[in-house]
Amino acid sequence: MNKICVRDVRFADIMAGANQRELHWAPERVMKAYKKLLTGHHAWGEEFMPDLMRGFASMQEILPMLDCVLRHVNEPLSMPMTIIYGLEKLHADEEWTRKRVLHIHVIGAAEKEMMTGQVFEEILHRLPHLTLCGPDLQQMVGHTCAAEIDMTTCRECFEKGCGRTHDFVPKTYHEFVAEGGEDPYEEPDLAAAFNSGMSQEDTESWRETLRCLVERRVPTLFTAYNEEEAKAEAAILREALAGTDMSLHPDLGQVRNPWGSLNSRTEPNKITGFYAVNGWLAGGFGFA
Numbered sequence: 498m499n500k501i502c503v504r505d506v507r508f509a510d511i512m513a514g515a516n517q518r519e520l521h522w523a524p525e526r527v528m529k530a531y532k533k534l535l536t537g538h539h540a541w542g543e544e545f546m547p548d549l550m551r552g553f554a555s556m557q558e559i560l561p562m563l564d565c566v567l568r569h570v571n572e573p574l575s576m577p578m579t580i581i582y583g584l585e586k587l588h589a590d591e592e593w594t595r596k597r598v599l600h601i602h603v604i605g606a607a608e609k610e611m612m613t614g615q616v617f618e619e620i621l622h623r624l625p626h627l628t629l630c631g632p633d634l635q636q637m638v639g640h641t642c643a644a645e646i647d648m649t650t651c652r653e654c655f656e657k658g659c660g661r662t663h664d665f666v667p668k669t670y671h672e673f674v675a676e677g678g679e680d681p682y683e684e685p686d687l688a689a690a691f692n693s694g695m696s697q698e699d700t701e702s703w704r705e706t707l708r709c710l711v712e713r714r715v716p717t718l719f720t721a722y723n724e725e726e727a728k729a730e731a732a733i734l735r736e737a738l739a740g741t742d743m744s745l746h747p748d749l750g751q752v753r754n755p756w757g758s759l760n761s762r763t764e765p766n767k768i769t770g771f772y773a774v775n776g777w778l779a780g781g782f783g784f785a
Contacts (some may be wrong), residue, residue, distance in 0.1 A: 501568075505760075506564035520770040522570040523616045524548035525651045531594040534582055536595070536755040541571055576603075576691060577619040578756035583718035584687050586748050587783030593686055594624050600685040602715075604670045604706060605693050621654055621661050636688055668703055671709040672771040688717045691775055695719075696729035707737035716783035720754060722772040727751050730779035738782060749781030 695703035710717045721727040731751045757776040766769040
């Protein structure tokens with residue numbers, strides 16, 4: 498870990514004067530057929546390093562530090578990759594990979610999900626209609642009005658007629674559902690909440706959202722920053738599932754996320770420990 502930190506500091510020094518948008522990267526290749534995700538220790542490198550080498554081939558000074566580049570760019574990518582991982586685990590078969598329209602709801606969405614929206618095209622490349630729903634979006638789209646945006650795609654997706662639409666809803670998810678949602682509301686293929694912090698903030702509001710998800714039998718996945726948060730949030734999820742025919746999926750509860758960020762940071766209010774964006778899976782449940 499210490500050696501990685503030293504390399505990342507050197508990389509940060511090299512990139513100090515660069516435009517950060519240059520490193521908001523996602524691969525432009527489009528897969529010919531869906532293939533299941535890798536889950537081993539080197540999954541990120543095996544999946545994305547060949548594309549990074551092609552993408553940064555003209556930046557000779559960066560090539561020896563591609564491991565640092567991967568740790569930098571993979572954080573936004575952890576969102577679509579975690580979504581795909583959740584879809585694989587929470588659906589009984591691969592029928593979802595053949596759907597013409599895939600509906601994904603991102604619950605508790607905030608600025609990061611909105612400002613790095615281009616990385617969600619990775620879902621399109623691997624097989625969507627994406628709904629970002631959360632009160633924190635009020636600062637970006639207004640307090641009452643939802644916004645629907647047809648997102649720009651790469652040339653190959655455009656030529657194939659593939660597209661993705663992002664809906665931004667500045668409300669809690671249970672408010673979104675109660676008020677009609679997508680007119681009419683349609684259950685998504687997956688609902689995902691990234692680093693929700695529901696065990697520490699707005700817990701009662703999150704419980705209302707969970708009741709809504711369970712009642713409508715929506716396949717759902719929650720991530721957390723660290724093991725402590727994952728355990729606390731798994732307890733809330735189990736409470737929400739009590740008395741139903743479902744429990745947390747064994748591969749999606751209180752475990753490290755194989756598609757969490759590789760960029761570990763020191764805990765801000767502790768002497769020891771690290772956290773990572775989407776680093777842990779707090780729990781997932783489905784009704785397949």
